[in-house]
Each structure stands twice: as structure tokens, then as C-alpha cells.
Amino acid sequence: MALKAGARIISSADAEYPRLLVQTRDDPQILFVKGRLASSPEKSVAIIGTREPTEHGKIIARRLTEFFVEDGWSVVSGLALGWDGIAHEVAVSAGGHTVAVLAHGLQTISPKGHTKLAEQILESGGALVTEYRMGQGPLPAQFVKRDRTQAGLAQGVVMIQSDLKGGSLFASRAAIEYQRWLSVPYPTPQDVSRQEPKVQANILLADGALREKSDLLKCEPGDLERLIVLRSKSDYAQMIHPLALPSPPDQTPLSQLQLF
Template identity: 60%
Template structure:
């Protein structure tokens, strides 16, 4: 229904016995739903779209999960802007709480590519699922490394599962599925990739994970969306410190890394759109000896952490 999004669905699902109740009865208590139903033919068209989505999912061997389903990813469930419905192709990780989002620029430096491989390999060896966005650059390297190491990886897409974008990663998407991983989208079949979808896709990556490793980014990089979301969700953000070679070359793709490693609290909080107190969960990774420390960072169970955050509120 036009005008009914995740927030409205969360409201509707709180209605007693809403699965069995007549939609008109529910609408009497929810003005937004009532307004949507007042449009001639809207409910009929909505049901037709439902049947289309279900048939496409069945033909594509995909599942449609809602937050009410027990196998909906646990960490994602407890984010305040969790997608109410997700489309899943493939297999989710057996221990979804052991998930890390590894993201970064589409144009990493040589060191950025190497660090992506090393950190991904480390997490795979420790049986963590690697979450990324199937974009070129760091995302692609993370997925490829996970597949090569026979680890589990999830690609979060900014469009419907009827296609793969970029097209150059179609083979990689197939390899992810063949290796026991999954493709996930909150957008139905037929949905195209538009700019707003990529921002939400990046937040969903952070929502699926205990924390985010942001390999490299400039000051305006798209990777900052997931980085901000990680801190807003009360989770951790790990950022590798650039090599001396990259620093001397003043590589544009390390500028966010340099800022995060600085002592400029105000600028860091401004770029990450967070309170200064949230920066306690920003961690700079100096070398591979720091990798084990990342795994020991705050773990989430049941939507709460030692910080006292409860994402059900």
C-alpha cells in the first residue's frame, strides 16, 4: 500500500490478532492505513503485488522473512529502523550474532586491498560471517576472500533479487550462494537501485553485524553511512590506520581514516553524526596484532549491551 512502510508495519503488527483481523477494522485505529485504503482499488492492487512477490520468490528459490519470523537475523531485528520484510536467497549464518560488516571505498589503495584480505581472512578463521554490499573495491575483495577461504558471507543489495548490480559481480554473487552464503535485500522483486536505496542498504549492513570494519574512505565516502549506523546502533567501528606510504602520498581514500585516528573529537563526532561519548566505540587498528582485539569488542545478545541500550524501545 502506498504510504505504508516499515514504521507503519511495526504499528500494525501490534494490533491484536492482526494476521486474522479484517484490514478495515485495523484501519479504524490507524489513520495512515485508513488513508491508504481510501484510494480506489488500492487494496486489490496491493494483494496483486503480494501474489507477484510470492510467486517471484518461489520461482527464484528465495524466502521472504518478516521481523515476526524466528529466523529473521537477530542483530538486525534490534535496530530501530530494521526492515520489516527482507528477501533472502541462500543460507544465513548458523550463528548470526557472529557477523562483521567489512566495507570500504570502491577504489582502495594497494594497502587497503591487502588489509581487506587480511582482516576478512582473520574473521573467517574465527567462524564469523562477512557482511558487505557486493560493490566494487573493498566489498568485492571481502566477499571474494571469504569465498576463497570457504567462509560464510552475506551480500546486502540495494535492489530486488531479480538482478545483480554491478553486472561484473554476477559470477561472484553465484559463488557466494554456491559457497553457502546469502544475498539479502529489503526491496521487492522488480525494484531498481536508486540512490536512497544505497544509503539504507549500508545501514542494513551495519544492522546485520556486531560491528563494522571500515577499511578506507575519503571524507564524503559512501562507507560512512554504515560507519555512522554502527555507532548509532550502539555497536563498534574499527578503522585501520593508514600505512606510511599512503600517508606520504596523501591518498584521498584515507582521509576519513586519518581524521578518525586524530585527537579532533569534534570533527570526528561531526563526520560520524554522533555524540562524543559514542566515540568510545571507535577503535583504530594499528596492525594485524590488533585483530584479536576486534573480536573481543562488545558483543550483543538480545538487543542489549553493557551500554544499556535496548533497541526494542
């Protein structure tokens, strides 16, 4: 059935199986794949966030996606509404490679409104990936596992925006658990002043107490060394070179920071 649908099946024993994913403790034994996986899988980043982005957040997401595409990175996301769709769209339009990880079989696309986007991903040389067999529909628990697989496929995760109970936290926690880096852009002054609910996790991870951060990410305080807070464009390089020493604290007023 998979072959008739233009998909192929790869196992963790196959050379094509993503090397980053096989390093995780809960990597799927098999993947159903349509399209082409990244030629340099180590240069893969997951870009995720709320399904209800703010307008200022959309600008940050586009600039961050373009930043990675220009450096030759593959963009991984989940084809969901909100940030996922934006990340895929920007990657395709910028001529980059992108992988959509699905929470159901390849016989359908969910949400239906992203059917055209899924076609564009394949046409641009990207891939649709799932661990679920043909015919399997989307179930709530599968979205959690899908989010963890996104993190497993990537060198790091960029969580553009999330509230304190957002689904994006599943991939964010997985990134830390998998010994990858997690990046969170600091919200714009406009979103902070409006007390936007969808940026509260970003604010806590940037400015909260150490215990508050580790509680939110369900990790040990020492694991927060791999948390990168993006307060300006000068911080972007830490994602490309995460082992580099952090830049000196930026004393520029928040209203003057150039995030995009």
C-alpha cells in the same frame, strides 16, 4: 515471483530473521533472501570501504577478512565494486560464510560484473539479502538504506578506507548509532605519504580531535568509546572482544607496524 526466483520472504516476526537486525530502530519489516543466512548471526562483521581502494589497502582488507573467517565469523558486505567485492571474494576463497546485502530486488545483480561472484556466494553456502521486492531496480536512496542494513546485520563494522565524504560513512555512522563497534585500520605509511584521498577519513578518525571525529560520524563524543583504531595486528583482538581493556599505546614507529 520470489519463490519462482528461488528466494524466500521472512519477516521480523520469523525465527530466521537476523536477531542483530531486529534490534535496530529501522529494521526492514521483511527481507527477501536467497541462500543460507549465518548459523551464528551474532558473529557477523560488515567489511566496507571505498570503491577505489589503494593497493596497500587491498592487502589490509584481505588479511582482516581472513582473520574473521578463521574465527568463524560471517562477512557482510554490499557486493559493490572495491572493498565489498574483495571482502566477499576473500571470504569465499577462505571457505567462510558471507552475506551480500543488495540495494535492489533479487531479479538482478548490480554491478553486472559481480554476477559470477553472487553465484559463488550462493554456491559456497552464503546468502543474498534485500529488503526490496522482486522487480525493484537500484535507486540512489536505496544504497544508503542498504548500507545501514549492512551495519544492522553485524556485530561491528570495519571501514577499510574512506574519504571524508565517502558512502562508507553511512554504514559507519549506523554502527555507532546502533551501539555497535566501528573499526578503522590506520593507513600504511605509503598511503599517508602520498596523501591518498581515500584514506583521509581513517586518518581523521585515528588522529583527529574528539569533536572532529564526532562531527564526521554524526555522534556524541561519548559514543567514540566504540571506535577501534587498528594500528597493528595486536589490535585485531579488540574486535573479537570489544569489551576488553585497550592495549597499552604502541610506541613502535608507524613504518614498522605489522598491519598485515
